[in-house]
Structures are given as structure tokens and as C-alpha cells.
Amino acid sequence: MNCLVCKSGTMIDSFETYFAKLKTGYAIIENVPCKKCEQCGEILFSASVIEKIESLIENIEKISSKIFIFDYQSAA
Ligand SMILES: [Zn+2]
Numbered sequence: 001m002n003c004l005v006c007k008s009g010t011m012i013d014s015f016e017t018y019f020a021k022l023k024t025g026y027a028i029i030e031n032v033p034c035k036k037c038e039q040c041g042e043i044l045f046s047a048s049v050i051e052k053i054e055s056l057i058e059n060i061e062k063i064s065s066k067i068f069i070f071d072y073q074s075a076a
Helices: 047-060
Strands: 011-021 027-036 067-071
Touching: 011 047, 027 047
Parallel strands: 027 067
Antiparallel strands: 011 027
């Protein structure tokens, strides 16, 4: 699969940290699987990963803390 941004780089399997702004604070999710362009560094999360993150965020928004940091691998 080629990168959609630079068109010439190859998207390779990688892990990235995902930052999300919540209504009540922020979430930092580590080790999220993604595709990363080896040339320009563009990051692409798959639809199923985004879906999973959204349901995780929905749950943590109910807890009244400002910043959440968790590991995708252990939460998924
Ligand atoms: Zn690229």
C-alpha cells in the first residue's frame, strides 16, 4: 500500500501514540497499531482501531479525571 500523502512512500506496520481531546480532559493511548509512511511519516489508523479508541474514550469520559494515559494493547 502506497502513502496517500506523498504517493511514493510505502505504508508499513507500526505503533504510535494517539492523542485525543475529551470533553473533560485529554487521553493519551500508547502502542496503537497503525500504518506509517516510511518516507514522509504520515500515520493511518484503521477504521476498526478508531472504533475501538472511540469506545474506550466514551468509557473514560465518565470518569472525572483530567488526563488519561493507557496502553492500547492492554485495553483492547
Ligand atoms: Zn508518505
